[in-house]
Amino acid sequence: MTKLYPLKFHPILIDKIWGGEKLSRYINKKSDSKELGESWEISTVPGDVSVVSNGRLKGTSLQELINQYPIEILGDHNFKRFGKEFPLLIKFIDAKRDLSIQLHPDDRLAKERHGSFGKTEMWYVMQADEGSNLIIGFNDKVDKDTYLYHLENKTLTSILNFDEVEEGSAYFIEAGRVHAIGAGVMLAEIQQTSDVTYRVYDWDRVDTNGNERELHNDIAIHAFKFDLKDDFRVEYGDSPNESNEMVSCPFFTTNFLPIQGELSRNNTYGSFIIYMCVNGEVEIITEDFRETISKGETILIPASVKDFNLISNNANLLEVYV
Missing domain, CATH: 2.60.120.10 (Jelly Rolls)
Structure with missing residues (x-):
């Protein structure tokens, strides 16, 4: 394989x-x-x-x-x-x-x-x-x-x-x-x-x-939700090198992940992981591969890639999985 x-x-x-x-x-x-x-x-x-x-x-x-x-x-x-x-x-x-x-x-x-x-x-x-x-x-x-x-x-x-x-x-x-x-x-x-x-x-x-x-x-008209709910604004933390939860629903989970220095990740989600870089630049390093994404770029970590490192001076990522 x-x-x-x-x-x-x-x-x-x-x-x-x-x-x-x-x-x-x-x-x-x-x-x-x-x-x-x-x-x-x-x-x-x-x-x-x-x-x-x-x-x-x-x-x-x-x-x-x-x-x-x-x-x-x-x-x-x-x-x-x-x-x-x-x-x-x-x-x-x-x-x-x-x-x-x-x-x-x-x-x-x-x-x-x-x-x-x-x-x-x-x-x-x-x-x-x-x-x-x-x-x-x-x-x-x-x-x-x-x-x-x-x-x-x-x-x-x-x-x-x-x-x-x-x-x-x-x-x-x-x-x-x-x-x-x-x-x-x-x-x-x-x-x-x-x-x-x-x-x-x-x-x-x-x-x-x-x-x-x-x-x-x-x-x-058959698709509308007419109920008045003020629950759509997302509040989230910004702790460095932590997955700060933004949204968790049956269709996806999104975390706000600021990277400062080096962060070792182990994919325990049992899912692919998507990283959208919304600020800065970050290097993704696996055992035998490395790649960089900068602001406005996106990368897909396949579910089979279990261990990797994220390295950045100061980047903000959206971390998404299902």
């Missing part, structure tokens, strides 16, 4: 009507586009499958590796749960303009309608212009009829919750929770593997041909 090692991938760069230039300016994504909206770091979404960029497996797709080494990549319990499907999609996002107001179906609805996972996700803000906002949930109790009234009368934003953000702000968004990334925000996104989005309002904007983007209100 090929001995696996920490895997980096070529980013999949995607232009969006709301995208900008921060991904190329701040985290070195190679693009001349002025509408670069997303960098998909780790993906097995059909048509957008990540390809290894380092080591002897360079040029191999992640799905090929999972097909060949499912337990070694995913871990035993993830293989039993997901088969040869990779359960997460990892992104960096730059919103030069407001994203549409949207939500995502849960696992049951997504499987029934789209043959897909649902989409529960979280955000970590890497940079935000002064006064930038995210929309998450409602600002008061809302039922279906109230929502539909405001949607019909183009007053939807009056009942939505706007949160002003800054670097380091973090949010957890359950499937069914209405949300939007506001203009001026660049963030890291961790989500279930799904590209299913129900767009309910797009600020009445049109493309260069004068066409509005498709809305999905007929099907979105």
